Amino acid sequence: MVNFQSFQGMITMVSEFYTGQNEEEEGCYTLLEVVDNTGTTVNFIVLPTTYFLNQAVVSTGDFVTGFYDANAPVPLIYPPRYRALIVVKHTSYQKVKADYFDNQLVSRDGQLKLNLSPFTPIQLANGQPFLRSPANRNLLVVYNFSTKSIPAQTTPEKIIVWCS
Template sequence: MEFHSFSGIVMMIDDFSTDQDNEAGCYKLFMVDSGYGNIVNFVVGPTTYFVDHVMVEIGDQVTGFYDANAPAPLIYPPQFRALVMSRDSPYQNVKVDYFNRRLESSDGTLRLNLSPQTQIILQNGQSFNGDIGGRDLIVVYGASTRSIPAQTTPYKIIVLCS
């Protein structure tokens, strides 16, 4: 999976209807405005992972992560299925990407240095005890080096199991 992201301010949250009656109210549409004239609509469903399980509201600065290879309707504004949503914070960075065995992101911009304090969990909040290399990860971290790739010791890693 190739993850892309879009950041901006949530301008609208609305119910999003699917064709199935039993799923009424289970999907939301988040309109996110970058502030530079770019708008993206994110379809947020029951499986969308919210970092730190935050409740997002209109006016929040967020970043939505989506599968760049997934089919998307050719409409304006663009509409993507949100896989991960994060409410932005000046003290916390979030990266969603595939990390290889050396714990380097697929785009080569971030390398992870684990510590005993790094919390490694599954999406359901349970501990993950396997090898995190060669997997899609949600990485929550603070400061990073200015090297290429930047290096960081994450606070938390959420393993995305398919």
């Protein structure tokens, strides 16, 4: 099971990430250097399979949130280098959360509860509809507003089911 963790900040550098595997893969990987408001730096390796919400194109100066699997092995270097599973370019009108949601649609950290409407689009990362319940799954939830209760409650704008 994926243990989603995130890091958000401003992209300060975008460069090609050389894997050294073979010529076919040259140019297919990117390194994003992201710095938060405290000056902490994280490097995200963007793979061809990294999901970009709304297929956003990111560049230097953009504010982003990168989600990675905290259970995945990482090299012991500074700044840390994580394989980006999901990258979200910040906008003023949306919030996002990637986490496991239980049978009551409450996130693993207990901070967000989903109230589905019949109009909530639920889809796979490839854009195809997901025809089952999103409960007991890893989800990327896009929403605008939430209550101030604990857990906060929201009716999502969109749910992406993260099949691993």
